[in-house]
Amino acid sequence: MSDPEVSVLMPVWNGCRNGSDKFLRMSIESILNQTFENLEFIIVNDGSRDGTAGTIEEYKAKDPRIRIVTLPQNMGIQKALNAGLRECRARLVARQDADDMSTVTRLEVQKKFMDDRPATAMCGTGMYVINEDNKLVMEINDRPCNYVVVREALKERCVFVHGSVMFRKSAVLDVGGYSEEERVKHAEDYDLWVRLAKDYSVENIPGVILYFHRNHQSKIGNVYSAKQAAATKLIGGMARQTLASPPLQKIPG
Amino acid sequence: MPKYSVIMPAYNRALFLGRAVKSVTTQDCIGPGDIELIVVDDGSTDNTQDVLNGLISSEGKQIIRNVRVDHVGEPGTVRNIAIDQASGDFIAYCDSDDYWLPHHLATAGVWFKKNPGLGMVSNYWGFAHFWVENGQVRTRIIVPPHPTWAVNTNCRVHRKECVAKVGLFNTSKWGEDNDFFSRIENAFPCDKTGIVSSVNGYIQKGNNLTFQFDKGVRSQYY
Numbered sequence: 001m002s003d004p005e006v007s008v009l010m011p012v013w014n015g016c017r018n019g020s021d022k023f024l025r026m027s028i029e030s031i032l033n034q035t036f037e038n039l040e041f042i043i044v045n046d047g048s049r050d051g052t053a054g055t056i057e058e059y060k061a062k063d064p065r066i067r068i069v070t071l072p073q074n075m076g077i078q079k080a081l082n083a084g085l086r087e088c089r090a091r092l093v094a095r096q097d098a099d100d101m102s103t104v105t106r107l108e109v110q111k112k113f114m115d116d117r118p119a120t121a122m123c124g125t126g127m128y129v130i131n132e133d134n135k136l137v138m139e140i141n142d143r144p145c146n147y148v149v150v151r152e153a154l155k156e157r158c159v160f161v162h163g164s165v166m167f168r169k170s171a172v173l174d175v176g177g178y179s180e181e182e183r184v185k186h187a188e189d190y191d192l193w194v195r196l197a198k199d200y201s202v203e204n205i206p207g208v209i210l211y212f213h214r215n216h217q218s219k220i221g222n223v224y225s226a227k228q229a230a231a232t233k234l235i236g237g238m239a240r241q242t243l244a245s246p247p248l249q250k251i252p253g
Numbered sequence: 254m255p256k257y258s259v260i261m262p263a264y265n266r267a268l269f270l271g272r273a274v275k276s277v278t279t280q281d282c283i284g285p286g287d288i289e290l291i292v293v294d295d296g297s298t299d300n301t302q303d304v305l306n307g308l309i310s311s312e313g314k315q316i317i318r319n320v321r322v323d324h325v326g327e328p329g330t331v332r333n334i335a336i337d338q339a340s341g342d343f344i345a346y347c348d349s350d351d352y353w354l355p356h357h358l359a360t361a362g363v364w365f366k367k368n369p370g371l372g373m374v375s376n377y378w379g380f381a382h383f384w385v386e387n388g389q390v391r392t393r394i395i396v397p398p399h400p401t402w403a404v405n406t407n408c409r410v411h412r413k414e415c416v417a418k419v420g421l422f423n424t425s426k427w428g429e430d431n432d433f434f435s436r437i438e439n440a441f442p443c444d445k446t447g448i449v450s451s452v453n454g455y456i457q458k459g460n461n462l463t464f465q466f467d468k469g470v471r472s473q474y475y
Binding site: 026033034035101103104108128130131134135136137138139207208209211 | 281282354355359360362363367377379380394396447448449452
């Protein structure tokens, strides 16, 4: 097989919910079913203690595009993401969360967008929110798209859906990858986008190409929401300083 | 020869037609030569024809075909007129008051590619209230009120050769779709993707926000 053009990066920690790996399976299959096929799928098992390892090994046996990175213990999403990022061989990296689904056209649309815009370091998209029965609950497609507007908006809030982004690996490594600092935990994505947006163009594609399971982001949604809000506030403050001066308009390597 | 023939009956749909047509012509990852849209205007008395001709100039003559017939009022009969003219390998349906999400055809395409023996693939649909405000169509997605409402006509993509085996739609004013698609399901292996890829609307009357499904005007709901 030729070298992959897109690496899909998915960390997973205890991907089964109430003993069922249904959502983990839907997430993995949504990548294996992509119309864009020349990809590698890096699944980082972040010390799961449920049935996650068995499920991902089962898919790996069926599809050679999957590679599994097994961490010896639960290291947290930031270290898991950086460990996975080191394994990514393609120049373009797409994030996938273990309880979201990508529409089948997601990678083809995003890769074309990135190919058409060599100066863009990252693109995100809107999302459909679905419930546990895969019924459509709402469509969220109100995020700013243009770099100038995005950069300004990042001073106030995170305007990217983490599981929807595709970025150039070289640009993310240039700004140091994901921060492993405790204080940005649960908002590590927002922290990275701010550092990336400082000198690189980052955009949202108008339109929606990701499904988001509203009831299954429970780890963030329930337990850590206060911590996430605090981290977001902290990063917002840092963002207003980081993004105060005009961008250097770097071109990704 | 196009890969997909999309069938869209329209009766007095001037207001909604643009959104429906554009949702078909802007499908992601489908080449312009791989799709034809056959709009059958069932004798509309509003300016559906003007709107359609405008769309044909903006979206491309080679993609959209305009078929105008005297008013029939039977959804099946109107769809049969389009099936007769379809030249694609696959037939899909988008009613003129509803719309597809951009991954609809590509999703079915992935399933047919994985399993070439399938006769029909069905996606899921989302549910919305549509209303008109200052001449613009507005949409509000809501969770379907009935748990079994997951698949309908707009979700279906089947091989054209299915029609040769099971025949056309019957001429009933309602229920014609269930009859037709269950004949395909009985004759061919079929699969459901479980993925929402179209939105169906029910039009609100006035300011009343409660769900209304007026069977008396069912013949207009296509």
